[in-house]
Amino acid sequence: MxxxxxxxxxxxxxxxxxxxxxxxxxxxxxxxxxxxxxxxxxxxxxxxxxxxxxxxxxxxxxxxxxxxxxxxxxxxxxxxxxxxxxxxxxxxxxxxxxxxxxxxxxxxxxxxxxxxxxxxxxxxxxxxxxxxxxxxxxxxxxxxxxxxxxxxxxxxxxxxxxxxxxxxxxxxxEGLAIAQEINQAILQSEAAFEQVQTLARQQAEANPVDVGALLQLIESERRYGIDLIQVVVPGLPRPALLYLPQVQPGGPPVPPGGFPLVVISHGLGGTRDSYSYLAEYLVTGGIAVATLEHPGSNDQQLYALLAGQSDAVVQDEEFLRRPRDVSLTLNALENLSRNPSVIQNQLDLSRVGVVGQSFGGYTALALAGASFDLARLAAACPPGTLSFNPSLLLQCQALRLGNPGNSLVDPRVRSIFVMNPVGSVLFGPTGYSQLDLPVMVVAGTADTVAPAFPEQIEPFSWLTTPDRYLLLISRGTHFSTIGDVVAGDQPLPIPPDIIGLRPELVWAYMQVLGLAYFKLTLEGDQRFRPALQAAFANAIQTDPYELSLISPLPIAPAAPPSDPAFEGDDPPAAPLAP
Structure with missing residues (x-):
């Protein structure tokens, strides 16, 4: 790349x-x-x-x-x-x-x-x-x-x-009142975007980095091949895919404790293949990746809805099942790694990261320790008017579940990388402040499903963990990071204008920054820390996208401007059972 x-x-x-x-x-x-x-x-x-x-x-x-x-x-x-x-x-x-x-x-x-x-x-x-x-x-x-x-x-x-x-x-x-509410939300978001972008520019100027050396470092880590293995996970109807680093002649061996592992959780309507571009890149860099499919919120669930075979976009229980799907996958992989199998002693389950997008972002946050704030959720649900934040319609479903406490947390998870996550009213400031591990949050200024300010920027300001990063992608949409939308592998075809321009560029950003992030947070390799600074993101950005990367974010919720005007590879082998 x-x-x-x-x-x-x-x-x-x-x-x-x-x-x-x-x-x-x-x-x-x-x-x-x-x-x-x-x-x-x-x-x-x-x-x-x-x-x-x-x-x-x-x-x-x-x-x-x-x-x-x-x-x-x-x-x-x-x-x-x-x-x-x-x-x-x-x-x-x-x-x-x-x-x-x-x-x-x-x-x-x-x-x-x-x-x-x-x-x-x-x-x-x-x-x-x-x-x-x-x-x-x-x-x-x-x-x-x-x-x-x-x-x-x-x-x-x-x-x-x-x-x-x-x-x-x-x-x-009434229509103008609703329009004014939405327009004020837009103006508030734009003020927050400008603040993040200004802060990123200041950080880039104050902390320059050797971009060429960092790109060379990242590329030098990609010395493994890809061994793609299907893993049967008890409790899940479809095998997970394990992308295992394959030792090459003259290349580095399997680490003494095994490879760190990243699990990828797709969003609503996705599949285990939605982020294959990211899995393939990470695995060549020496990080094993498992991609699973959440049966209650994958593409088949949406097909069932559209065909009249389901009466809900997702069932309420999916908020509980999704994190447990990931834990079941980790259990299966841990069993295989500890016992005689083709992957024995090749995975280090004490170094686990989770990547999640949208509903998968919620999944990663719950696994990492974000707790439910049912009082905040009850106050926001149901939305009283047409909302600038459609993700509230999903989050409000969790109100009927009660508080799961810490039952969704998996202590094996040590780092999360969340793209367009949802959970602002579900977790709230109290829930986000419970996170004590590294967090990377990716947001897009053109996300109209889980808008950047209420769902990523403001929640990022609630984080207290020292290792926290916010990447704001100007012109990035809710679908820019998803790898299978361009091919049309979706129950509902997504128009190109909604996906955004040249999403392959966003994929490249996720690959490079994702590898650097997990090298730092799972392997503890401090050489990669400069790659998670504003100057590096600024240097690798490519038209039409501007990247603003900051850590931490010392801002309060932005106030809107005063102007209220409204204008209109090889196929997998046979499944491997644990």
């Missing part, structure tokens, strides 16, 4: 604002779309009310505008009154007609889940029947009908057209 020389610094905040506002427009557009219907008559008008004021817009006028770009006389009047620019008009047209690639069955199944029902209830604050009544059934039905349309599919315009009453009422005051 080759990392390019330092690229000119790119201004990340304007991009983040533009990207997030476009996503916000999609969110509000989708919210409007969710406000629709059951079979029957079609809506003919959009009633926009603001207090005692009300305007009626024929949906036929919107359809004409969406199809031809022409504004009727009435729409021209509204445009002048609202001072809508050409660019904003173009964005509105795009939101009206851009389809979402999702099946009617998938839509129906999601809207009957707990998260779907909650979303419908939130949207009903804004989108109502002509007599100002919410109708969740109408919302659900219209969305399903729009997704089932073989010609135009699920577009906002199509949803408006299939609403089952003569008109659709939009409570503009």
């Amino acid at each position: 080759t990392l390019n020389s330092p690229a000119p610094r790119q201004p990340s905040i304007p991009f983040a604002r533009s990207w997030r506002r476009r996503c916000l427009a999609w969110l509000l557009g989708l919210a409007g779309a969710l406000a629709t219907a059951t079979p029957g008559q079609a809506a003919e008008a959009l009633l926009v009310s603001y207090g005692i004021l009300e305007r009626s817009i024929p949906i036929a006028d919107l359809e004409r505008f969406a199809t031809t770009g022409e504004l009727t006389t009435q729409l021209q009047i509204y445009r002048r009154q609202l001072q809508i620019t050409d660019d904003q008009l173009s964005q509105i047209r795009e939101v009206l007609v851009t389809p979402a690639s999702i099946s009617a069955v998938g839509v129906a199944q999601f809207l009957y889940t707990e998260q779907g029902i909650l979303l419908l209830e939130q949207v009903s604050r804004v989108v109502q029947t002509p007599v100002r009544q919410a109708n969740v059934q109408a919302l659900r039905g219209a969305l399903i009908l729009a997704a089932a349309d073989p010609e135009t599919g699920f577009t906002l315009l199509n949803v408006l057209k299939t609403y089952p009453t003569v008109a659709i009422r939009i409570d503009l005051a």
Whole structure:
């Protein structure tokens, strides 16, 4: 792998604002779309009310505008009154007609889940029947009908057209209040991004490093081959994959105590292969890697949901099962390493790290000792309005479980590397402060699933462990680090715009920084510490991404700016049993 020389610094905040506002427009557009219907008559008008004021817009006028770009006389009047620019008009047209690639069955199944029902209830604050009544059934039905349309599919315009009453009422005051809340969250996030980026620049200037020597050091460690082994884990339906360093002629031998081990926990809808790019890189550097599959939250679980074979995105118990899946995998590997087998004496289970992304990030945090804060969770759940942080819909499920105490902690875990983790309200400051081992947190400024400020930056400020690192990837999305999304190996295809530009660059960052991190935290090799400093991350960044790496983070939650304006290899061998 080759990392390019330092690229000119790119201004990340304007991009983040533009990207997030476009996503916000999609969110509000989708919210409007969710406000629709059951079979029957079609809506003919959009009633926009603001207090005692009300305007009626024929949906036929919107359809004409969406199809031809022409504004009727009435729409021209509204445009002048609202001072809508050409660019904003173009964005509105795009939101009206851009389809979402999702099946009617998938839509129906999601809207009957707990998260779907909650979303419908939130949207009903804004989108109502002509007599100002919410109708969740109408919302659900219209969305399903729009997704089932073989010609135009699920577009906002199509949803408006299939609403089952003569008109659709939009409570503009309520909608603007929600938009303002979301916009304030965006401004708060951008202020935090700028603060992290400024601090990283200061640290880079104050602590320069020899980048060439560090890259040479990291590459010099990659002297092993890859032995891929399937390991049967009692309690898991699918074998884990063990990437075992393979000694090469003239290369280093197996360490006296065995190789340190890293376990990778995928996110919701992932598989054991989602991070093969990272596993293959780490193993060539002398770190064994095990990738497992969480059966209650893998791709098959999402397929089951979309096919009508499951009534939940994940079951509540998955919050307990996931950490235990990792512990079961460690038990199986420990048994094999201690007894006669092809991997006997080759693993050091006293030096274990965990990599987790998204829901896998939660898994790693729980294993490492983060405790539940049920009082904080209860105060935040259910979200009272459309949230800028969709991951809350997942975290709130844990409220029904009670407090597992320290039963999810695995003392063999000595270091964690979490990418886009969720757990802000589930763990809270109390839970995060329980962590006393090295932690690397990776966040993306363009993450709209687990937004960087509430889910990574602020929780990072709650950490008290001395070895803590925050890597902020400008333009990084929730999917940038996932290795199988580009190939389309997902139950729901993810559009390239949502994945982000050139994700292979982000993979390269995860490889280099991940190897350096585990060399330091699991092997105690201090030569790698400079590779976890701001100057090194700054030097290896490549357009379009800016990397800001800091440790620690001495900031309080950022206050938003005052401007409140809202703009729109070989196959594995036969399974190895423990």
